[in-house]
Amino acid sequence: MALLRITSPHTHRAGQRTSWVMQMVILATVPGLLVQTWLFGYGTLINLVIAGITALLSEALILKLRNRPIGFFLKDYSALLTAVLLALALPPTVPWWLTVTAVAFSVIFAKQVYGGLGNNPFNPAMVGYAICLVSFPVLMTQWIGASDLIQAGATPSFADSLAAIFGTLPSVDSYTMATPLDAFKHKEGMMSSEAFASIAGLQDANLSSWMFVNLAYLVGGLALIALRIITWHTPVAMLASLALISGLFYIIDPSNAASPVFHLTSGAAMLGAFFIATDPVSSCTSNRGKLVYGAGIGILVYVIRTWGGYPDGVAFGVLLMNFAAPLIDYYTQPRAYGHKKAKKGLTIGGEK
Amino acid sequence: MQSPQIFSFHGGIHPPENKVQSLQLPLGKPSLPRELVLPLGQHIGQASRPLVEVGAHVKKGQAIAINNGFLSSFLHAPTSGTIQAIESRPVAHPSGLSDICIILTPDNADEWTELEPLNDWQSVSKTDVLAFLAEKGIIGMGGAGFPTHVKLQGAHKHPLTHFIINAAECEPYITADDMLIREKTLELILGIEILQHLVEADNVVIGIEDNKPTAIAALQQVIRERQSSIQVAVVPTKYPSGGEKQLIKLLTDKEVPSGQYPADIGILCQNVGTCVSVYEAIQFGRPLISRFTTLTGDALKAPQNVEVLLGTPIDHLLDYADIEDKKLSRLVMGGPMMGFTLDSANVPVVKTTNCVLAATKKELPPPNPEQACIRCGMCEQACPASLLPQQLLWFSKSQEHEKAEHYNLFDCIECGACSYVCPSSIPLVQYYRHTKAEIRDAREAAVKSDIAKQRFEARKARHEAEAAEKEAKRLARQGAAKPAAKKPAKPAPEKAAAAAAPVADDAAKKAKVDLAITKAKLKKLEKALLEAQEKEHTEEISALQLQVDAVKKDIADLEAKVAAAPAPAASKPAAPALSDEAKKAKVDVALASTKLKKAQKQLAEDPDNQELKDKVAGIAADLKAAEEKFDKLGGNTKAAPAATAKPVLSDEAKKAKVDVALASTKLKKAQKQLAEDPDNAEIKAKVEGFEKDLKEAETRFAKLDSAAAAAPAAKPAMSDEYKKAKVDVALASTKLKKVQKQLTEDPDNAELKAKAADFEKSLKEAEARLASLDTAPADQATPAAKPAMSDAYKKAKVDVALASTKLKKLQKQLAEDEQNSELQGKVVEFEKNLKDAEARLAALEAPTAAPADNAAPAVDEDALRKLKIDAAIAKAAVKKAEKALAKAVELGSEDQDSLEQQVSKAKARAEELEQALQNGGQVINKPAEANSNGSDDAEFKERLKKQKVAAALAKAQVNKLKRQLDADPSAESLQQELSAAEQKQQEEEAKLEQLTNTQENR
Structure with missing residues (x-):
């Protein structure tokens, strides 16, 4: 035996x-x-x-x-x-x-x-x-x-x-x-409304194609959350920050900026949020860290789309936040059971 | 009865429960096994001590092992029978190791011993109830096996808000508690009531998972019937809700602070099994001899719960539950989440065995191969302690222990939830256990090394003390030899004194050795204190401070003793006091010279250490003073052959002296404190106060001493003045030293310089006064022998001392500012002055020695000593010159040649002096040879000294070469020289050692 x-x-x-x-x-x-x-x-x-x-x-x-x-x-x-x-x-x-x-x-x-x-x-x-x-x-x-x-x-x-x-x-x-994002980026001084009216890439047919693609990824992503393979933190933080910052600029300057819906339903927004940014190996690991990480990607995506040299910014946004992930991890430890507050930072052995 | 609010805890998992299997059959009662194996360590803490001997017959319930210390427990015979053996047997432990067990062979009579219940538990004191529980061997039956009485005692630290009864039983498979609640509902409730009486908590809550509906219903019914205030909190089934910390969070929303116990936040947890055994112990006096255990797993045909006697071997139980040996692949004691595997089934059931899981391969398949961690975070979502298991794994693997601790590794409860969910099948808990063990090992190693360090220091102190003792003994031998040599010249009573003196001397020496040891202890303690202060360990600081104070007090006592030790000798007749004092002075001289030698040795090893140099200089001065004193006393003895006993007054003098010693100790302490904290006005004031005290004490002592001296009538009142002058000199010199010390610390302070000059002047004056006074008594005491010439002699001596002091000061300055050519010039000048003065002194000494001849060998001795000092000074000069040369070489200075010349000159002089010294020693020894074999000794000493010098020189040479080599590591010739020099040094040291040994053997 x-x-x-x-x-x-x-x-x-x-x-x-x-x-x-x-x-x-x-x-x-x-x-x-x-x-x-x-x-x-x-x-x-x-x-x-x-x-x-x-x-x-x-x-x-x-x-x-x-x-x-x-x-x-x-x-x-x-x-x-x-x-x-x-x-x-x-x-x-x-x-x-x-x-x-x-x-x-x-x-x-x-x-x-x-x-x-x-x-x-x-x-x-x-x-x-x-x-x-x-x-x-x-x-x-x-x-x-x-x-x-x-x-x-x-x-x-x-x-x-x-x-x-x-x-x-x-x-x-x-x-x-041109994709809608590309077309919108190169509207060459047109007002938003004019651009949507005149540029081919920004016609409803093209916009809705991209919207369907994004919605399909959203469905897949929700399934992943339901299966507990990913947590909601990264995608929600990324999409929310993207919506927030685009909404902010849309309110400030509706004639030149695109609406949050446009940003959320075009390009690789959903694919990035649910499938790219959630790569566990290179992203943050704690729940709070994931929130920071996702929010950072959302902001970077908007920044690159609006002021950068490329029509979409998911790839660069994710890569840039990958750089920051280890640092974010150090500052977003969860509060462990029995501790009054979470440990933070790079210094070791501060709290005993 | 409302059910209490339920909170939740982070994480947790829902593994398959598998509880149904073992609840199909009713509670089983296995037959008595062939033998019962009762390990002595079934609980946390010290193993119990056996109360019975092999072969003894015991009855059921009889205590067979007694608690061994506070955190320990009793053990009782589960049935009647014979103690077959007390031996090492394999026990149920994760390590798989064996432990001492009592082996009981049942006699199948199952005859109870007389049981004494504690019926009046409500009226007797709680301490008595706790003691009763301890005697009944009650320990926590949940898992850890913490002695219940200890836990209950700890619960009194804080007022209890919650008394929680843990009936959650969250581990899969296990149903022992479930079955216990069903079978013994009333006993459980009564047990809880007894415990509640003991702990008086605000709330009593039973925490139970909702997968035990039968047990919950039974509990609620009994509580309703008894109209008890006990609450039943039904918590959702989630592993590990039965963990103490998790259950507390569930029921109270409080968290046990990291590193603390539930009692610290006013919560006490007890397992249901413990409550039932408490009831049975108090109500029927029944000790803990059996428990409920679940036998389950697919390898058993009849999984069930059993009430089993402690010590029953597992295989007996497996047989009872119809095991299919072929199917068994893993035997687990405890549940599948936190249980441990057993090597074999021949281990016994112990007080904490709640489950035996005989699993098939299909049921608990071997773990999959470990894959890479993809940081998916599933472990983090499952961790009930809110840790980051994925990060901890990373740190564990890379052995970053500090980071692992930073990420709260020690808050891990090893529940296994992370491993359970890990998609890469990483045995996370095993990694954490390993890392925890490594960190603990490292901590223990650190503690061990600390202890080793302490031990080493103690050893060093002991060796120093031993060396001092040896030195003292050696001196005592010499001291004994000398009076013997003088014996014929002295009257008979002296002989008695000589015999009596060593007795007192011995006591003094012992006291002194004690003092040295205590002082070493103090030094160590002070160092520890300083360290503690640096690291801000508050508790240690206060403890160490207390120790330091105590040791300081000891030192003061010992010093007083040392000072007082010769006192008894004073009361003895026949001129004891004087000779006694002489002895003491001699011991002082010896001690000082030992110290000097040691310091010089240290200095040779570390020639750049300014502190050591100062020390050497200080000790040399002390030595000189001691020698002078000794000479004087020796002279007094000869000069005052009156030899009548000193009056009672002398006793008072002694007392005054003790006062002086005490005051000076205090002063020194205060000064030391001041050095550490120079801005502290309070300490300064203290120092001044002490100085005043010291002065007073000294004056008093001087007065008394002089009075005592006056009593023999040989010395007139003038002597008083002499003493005063001496005290003045001492004071002035002390002040001067202090100022000079301050000056070295702050060389630019003009005020201090002025002060120093003032003090020097006053010192000179005082010395002059002393010299003039000194000559006077000498004139009176020995009117014929020493004419006015002596005056000139003294003056020359003072000149020498002054010149040498100045020279030293200059050299010191020079060391600080080597490039200063002016200073160098001055040094040379002073050296010349010094030489002149010394020559003068020598010239004066020569005629003194000539007429003294046979009658005053002491003078010769004096000259010899002087010569010795000169030699030492010359040697020091050589060393200094060599050092300067080394520095010059290092700096590539141009005066290298001149310095080399200086070195050779100094060496030549040192050798000359050495020669003279030797000659002088021989000259002196010659007359002595007639009546003693002391000359042999002296010659030997001379050789020893020379050898020492040679060794020191060799060492210095090595050091020099080493330094040069440091500056120019590529020089091969230097390396060769160095190796040659090192060899030479070794040779010299070997010779020296040989000589020392021979000397000690004499």
């Missing part, structure tokens, strides 16, 4: 492993993925396949180089999640090599070089995204327009999407137009 000798606890929550967490997050992106594919063509799905293969291959390569068990780590689905998030964030028509570059960079440099899962200080997907945004700004800001607004008059077919991605479609321009 060889009895097992291990320390307590002897029982563990069944099934809810890290791979399960990653799978759930991937599954939660499905509504957004479907809506995006419905509205903007099969490009996203094709990107997803390319990204997935790249992620698994590069992860396996590095694991081999690092002499780690490949199967064990590939099964945690974390590389696949990075690939999915990147595929959703990249424009549907980007050439295949750009997707490969972004994903490989994410997995190899933003994650594995730091020591693999759990050790990366920055959100890997956003590192890859930012690298490509900086390196190939034109390709990264070309987005498919709403079908009844563009020249082609329809979303690209599967064949056209494939052709666009593998560089054989010369008429890719006929499918693309």
Whole structure:
């Protein structure tokens, strides 16, 4: 009778492993993925396949180089999640090599070089995204327009999407137009109302396409909260601060600023709030810290959208707050049981 | 009856309860096992002491082990039978280690011992009830096993607002408390009432989870029937609501402050099992010999609760519950969240065993491989202590213990909720346990090293004291040899005195040694005090202050004793007092010279230490003074062969002297305080007061002393004046020293300089006066032997002293300001002056020595001593010059050559003097050789001294080289030289040691 000798606890929550967490997050992106594919063509799905293969291959390569068990780590689905998030964030028509570059960079440099899962200080997907945004700004800001607004008059077919991605479609321009955020950013001194009336990218059809995409991500995000995979703190703080600051400027100057609804329903607002900013590894860890962290991202997103050089700011907002996360963690420890107040700061052993 | 308000606590988990299995069958009563194994340590605290011997027959309920200290408990025989053994057996402990157990073989008669209930528990004092409970072996049955009487006593610290009965039983699988409440509802309520009588809390609340509806209903019914004020608080099922701190939060919304106990916030918690056993103990006098235990797990065919005798082996119980051995994969004592695994089933049930979980592999699967922490924060959401487990894991893994503590690692209750929810299957609790243990180890190591340090210091002090004692003994031997040598020249009564003196001397020496030890203790304590003050440990400070005061008092006592010790000798007839004093002076001389040697040694090791130099100078001065005194006393003895006993007056003189000593001690203490806190006006005033006291005491003493001296009629009143002058000199010199010290601290203070000059002048005057007076008695006492020449001699001596003082001062200044060529010039000048003066002195001494010849060997001795001092001074000069040279080398100065010349000159002089010294020693020894073997001794001493000098020189050389090497670490030649010098030093030191040993062996 060889009895097992291990320390307590002897029982563990069944099934809810890290791979399960990653799978759930991937599954939660499905509504957004479907809506995006419905509205903007099969490009996203094709990107997803390319990204997935790249992620698994590069992860396996590095694991081999690092002499780690490949199967064990590939099964945690974390590389696949990075690939999915990147595929959703990249424009549907980007050439295949750009997707490969972004994903490989994410997995190899933003994650594995730091020591693999759990050790990366920055959100890997956003590192890859930012690298490509900086390196190939034109390709990264070309987005498919709403079908009844563009020249082609329809979303690209599967064949056209494939052709666009593998560089054989010369008429890719006929499918693309500026995203609402991009269009609003380049309204060139027009009043808001004029811009919404005259610019193609700001037509109702385009706005509502983006709204549907964002709503789909919201649904997925709420599911994650319901599953207790993420807490409400980061997304709520981020969306609230984004709404608050955009509302503030909208009240001050309605003729030039966009409404909070516009900000919340365009670009990567919801994807960022529920899927990007909530990456646990690179974000803050305490509940209070998550609030600060999310609020910081919301403000940065608005700042970059309004005064920065890029139409959307989720990637940079998240990366900048990743820098700040460890510091925020030091100042947002929860008050432990039996302590009058929470410990704070970097000094050790202040309170005994 | 309204149910009380329920609050909530952070975190918590909802693991599968698995409580149904063990509630299917009614309470079981296993048969008596073949033997009962009763560990002596079933509770927190000291293990019990066995009361019975192997082979003894005990009855059921008879005490077989008694408490061993305050935090301990009794142990009783669970059934009647024979004590088979008292030996080490494996016990139920997470460590899996064995412990001492009493092995009882039942006789199956199950015969009770006579039980004495405490029927009048309401009328007897509460202390008696607590003592009764202690005797019945009642301890907390919830898990920790804290002796109940101790816990109840602690509850009296604060008025209790809540008395909470913990019936939550939040761990999965366990139903022992549930079953106990169902079976013994009334007993439980009565037990609670007894405890309530003892603790008198405002509220009595039973906290119970809502997954025990039967038990809740039973409780409420009994409470209703009895119209009791006990409340039943039904809390939602959530692990770990049964944790003491969590239950308190649930029922009172208060939190037990970190590092404190519930009693500190007026709350007492007791487990239901404890309450029932309290009732049974008081009502029936039944000690704690059995308990309810849950036997559960899928490996058992008949999971159930049992009332089991303590000491029953687990395998007996497993058999009772039909275990399927093949299915068993993990045997857990306690629940699945906080229980610990057992190696084998042959361990016994103890007072805190609430569950035995025989789990199959399917039921409790082995943990999954650990994955990386993704900081998902699920652990944080589950932590009932509101910690950040993910951060703690990080710090534990990277061994950042301070950060882990900062993140409140020690508030972790090891409930396992974080591990339970961790998606990466990280055994978080195990990491925390490990880190906690490491931190505790580190703390213990720190304490240990502190103790080691203290021990080392004590050892050092002891060695110093031993060395002092040895030195004193050596001197005593010498002292004994000398009077013997003089014996034929002296009248018979002296002989008696000589014999009597050592007795008193011994006492004095002992007192002195004691004093030295006490002083060392004081130094240590003061150091500790200073440290404590620096670290602001308030409690330690006051405790240390008390100790310091006590030791200071001891020192004062001892000093008084030391001063008084020779007094008894004074009452003895036949000129004891004088010789006694002489002895004392001699001891003083010896002590001073020892001190000097030690200080010089230290100085040789650390030549740059200004403080040490000052000390050496001070001690040298002391030594000189002591020597002078000794000489004088020795002279007096010879000069006044009257040898009649000193009158009673002398006693008073002694008293005055003690006063002087005390006053001076006080003064010194105050001055020391002043040095630490120079701005404190109060202390200054004190110092002045003490100074005045001291002066008064000294004057009184001087008066008495002189009167005493006057009594023998040999010395006229003039002597009084002499004493006064001497006191003046001493005072002036003290003042001067003080001012000079202040001056070194604040060299720019013109006022101080002026003062110093004033004091110097007055000192000179006083010295001159003293010298003139000194010569007078000398003239009278030995009218023929010493003519006026002596006057010139004294003056020359004063000149020498002055010149040397000045020189020293200048050298000191020079050390502070090396580049000052003016000062250097002056130094050279003074050195010349000094030499002149010394030469003059020597010239004067020579004729003195010549006529003295046989009659006054003392004079010769005197000259020798002078020579010795000269040699020492020369040696010091050599050292100083060498140091200057080293510095010059370091600085790359141009006067290196001249300095080197100086060094060689000084060395030459030192050698010369050494030579002279040796010659002189031989000269003196020659006449002595006739009647004693003292010359051997002296020669030996000379060799020893020379060896010492050689060792010191070698050491100095090593030091010099080392310093040079520091400045230029790449110089190979220097390294070679250094190694050579070190070798030489070792050789010299070895020789020295040999010599010292030989000397000690003599």
